[in-house]
Amino acid sequence: MVKTMEWQHDALEILDQTKLPVEISFIKCTTYLRVAEAIKRLEVRGAPAIGAAAGFAMVLGWQQLMREGKAELQNFAAIRDELIAARPTAVNLAWAANKLYAKAEAMAEQSAEEIAAALEALAQKIYADDIACNKKMGEYGAALLPPHTRILTHCNAGALATCGWGTALGVIRAAHAQGKIDMVYADETRPLLQGARLTVWELMQDNIPVTVITDNMAAWTMKQKGINAVVTGADRIALNGDTANKIGTYGVALAAKHHGIPFYIAAPVSTFDFNIATGAEIPIEERSADEVRRLQGVVTAPQDAPAYNPAFDVTPAELITGIITEYGVIKPPYLENIKKLQLKTKEENFNG
Ligand code: MRU
Numbered sequence: 001m002v003k004t005m006e007w008q009h010d011a012l013e014i015l016d017q018t019k020l021p022v023e024i025s026f027i028k029c030t031t032y033l034r035v036a037e038a039i040k041r042l043e044v045r046g047a048p049a050i051g052a053a054a055g056f057a058m059v060l061g062w063q064q065l066m067r068e069g070k071a072e073l074q075n076f077a078a079i080r081d082e083l084i085a086a087r088p089t090a091v092n093l094a095w096a097a098n099k100l101y102a103k104a105e106a107m108a109e110q111s112a113e114e115i116a117a118a119l120e121a122l123a124q125k126i127y128a129d130d131i132a133c134n135k136k137m138g139e140y141g142a143a144l145l146p147p148h149t150r151i152l153t154h155c156n157a158g159a160l161a162t163c164g165w166g167t168a169l170g171v172i173r174a175a176h177a178q179g180k181i182d183m184v185y186a187d188e189t190r191p192l193l194q195g196a197r198l199t200v201w202e203l204m205q206d207n208i209p210v211t212v213i214t215d216n217m218a219a220w221t222m223k224q225k226g227i228n229a230v231v232t233g234a235d236r237i238a239l240n241g242d243t244a245n246k247i248g249t250y251g252v253a254l255a256a257k258h259h260g261i262p263f264y265i266a267a268p269v270s271t272f273d274f275n276i277a278t279g280a281e282i283p284i285e286e287r288s289a290d291e292v293r294r295l296q297g298v299v300t301a302p303q304d305a306p307a308y309n310p311a312f313d314v315t316p317a318e319l320i321t322g323i324i325t326e327y328g329v330i331k332p333p334y335l336e337n338i339k340k341l342q343l344k345t346k347e348e349n350f351n352g
Contacts, residue, residue, distance in 0.1 A: 046161020
């Protein structure tokens with residue numbers, strides 16, 4: 001399994017996902033600004049992966065402040081805010097950056113060097129914990145799937161979108177290891193083809209049976225190919241269970257509902273936003289119109305055609321059969337059960 005990123009103490013090496021599957025190349029980020037740029041350009045992407053990258057970027061930011069003799073909290077807060085602004089929808093980004101900032105704040109009386117060491121250890125812990133969470137999610141999710149599963153997924157919620165293993169693809173990996181997966185149908189995921197380029201590549205590397213379809217084939221494929229489960233990742237989940245994920249997820253959930261197919265979300269606790277009541281409060285990133293007017297650089301619409309390019313949509317909670325987390329599967333009533341999850345994670349943090 002190719003590593004999404006590698007921490008090198010004074011640099012973060014990132015696998016350039018914009019080049020996959022044609023080329024495997026890496027970008028060495030020596031500044032927090034280069035990491036922010038990589039997040040904006042989707043060189044590193046997927047909610048948990050951008051959270052981990054932001055954690056390491058905060059370490060690079062603190063190291064830079066130390067070199068410049070400006071290692072103060074207010075300067076660190078500015079770096080945190082710049083990183084959070086890189087992409088607005090995936091809450092993991094703010095979650096990780098805030099965690100690192102809170103660590104520095106709690107150590108305000110200690111030396112800049114001690115803070116640097118603690119920040120580095122915390123960023124590495126976020127990275128390592130993500131893999132462990134994915135593995136747990138995989139087991140909980142696989143238990144939901146029947147023998148002879150023909151499953152559909154959207155975008156890429158795999159090893160590439162995380163620190164390894166994957167959320168939705170982690171569930172598929174675990175189910176495959178149990179001999180339950182007959183076929184994975186991967187939506188190509190326009191406009192940037194994370195499904196075709198990344199999910200299909202990742203699954204083929206691991207010899208998991210996969211078939212790529214264009215996005216407009218999803219409903220028909222459900223009907224014709226006997227799809228019996230759908231699983232996707234998430235970028236932000238509100239208290240009531242409304243879930244933001246890659247644009248097109250909402251349509252897939254609607255089609256699944258019509259066909260009576262269970263629709264699951266797989267996401268770690270870091271993807272929950274306990275501060276918002278519903279999906280209406282989730283900021284949706286809008287990206288360049290050229291991503292819609294072109295396909296991999298080739299013009300496919302009149303150059304000056306007005307184009308709308310929301311990068312995410314929100315699937316209403318009532319279309320979601322269950323949310324697979326590292327703490328188990330959350331079922332409706334979501335508000336009540338997500339509040340219980342919040343309480344559990346608060347207690348655990350309190351107990352260290
Ligand atoms: O724009 P992207 O490629 O970052 O969007 C990624 C997704 O929507 C994923 O499904 C989500 O982040 C979950 S990744 C485990």
